Amino acid sequence: MTANEHEHVIEVTGLRRVYGGGFEAVRGITFSVGRGEIFALLGTNGAGKTSTVELLEGLAPPSGGRVRVLGHDPFAERAAVRPRTGVMLQEGGFPSDLTVAETTRMWAGCVSGARPPAEVLERVGLTTKSRVRVKQLSGGERRRLDLALALLGDPEVLFLDEPTTGLDAEGRRDTWELVRRLREAGTTVLLTTHYLEEAEGLADRLAILHDGEIAAAGTPAEVTAAQPSRISFELPEGYHLGDLPPLGEMGVCGHETDGRLVRLHTRHLQRAATRLLVWAEGAGVELGRLDVRSASLEEAFLGIAREASASRSTAEPSGTHKTHKARGTRQAEKKEYAA
């Protein structure tokens, strides 16, 4: 490993964000992103992803804790950080009467050392749309234009807030391919996403936010490995759950039944599957619809969100739950900081 690979391009320590009315959207989170890594922030709606990314982008100062991007405070030292970062916001908001080429040229005029506009349009697959007005683009094409503008400054660090929302399957795959190529070229990418398969396939590491806190973090494999695997099958005619080997001895930590269908949850997949199959062989029965699988990131995500909600509701007295404030408030705030 080179020294660069150890370098933390993004460092977040005990980060907090409290909005005007006193609502704490980010509650002391800590993580770091190494150079050339793709890091995904996942979370349910309102978990605090955008609130966090905006602090990394320097759009607002943290209410507590510390953020460093490329070794600088992105809010207080904006001039040092901004030229080296690319930002793709959730809503680009460019003048809709300009064409794609005009928009890209206009934006390039604001970026020092900008790549040629035609080159970035080519990279995101928008060359054929150069003369089309922004207002005539599809939702997915607008997201690609957002991405093109974020790439104009050839950034060392790229922030992508839900980069593939609104893209069809092909557009999403193209964007993933582009993000992978950027990583190969050494770009550090922090993205938020609602698509778990996007995080699973793309991210080197990820963090799952829930109610402003990190509920789980690690590589996609580490996060899923912490969740139980699943074995499901149909009980043969004439057999009952009690006829199986004792579930505890099989390493089963939970089970559900739906008619004859049985679903076992286990953290010892090999042991549980072996005991079950040896039992079936010995009993001379066939297990219909047998399905043995490790947890997917989606199952891990749902499990983590459920656990976090349960522990939060027992820890908090009623009445302390957040009130959701309209996104419009924050969009206005975003514009104010961006200005």
Ligand SMILES: Nc1ncnc2c1ncn2[C@@H]1O[C@H](COP(=O)(O)OP(=O)(O)OP(=O)(O)O)[C@@H](O)[C@H]1O
């Ligand atoms: N300006 C604001 N004032 C008060 N509360 C706000 C403001 N902006 C956001 N919030 C609240 O902070 C919480 C986190 O919002 P945030 O947009 O960061 O979540 P998110 O994880 O990005 O959600 P989504 O997946 O829906 O985009 C939400 O409860 C939201 O209502």
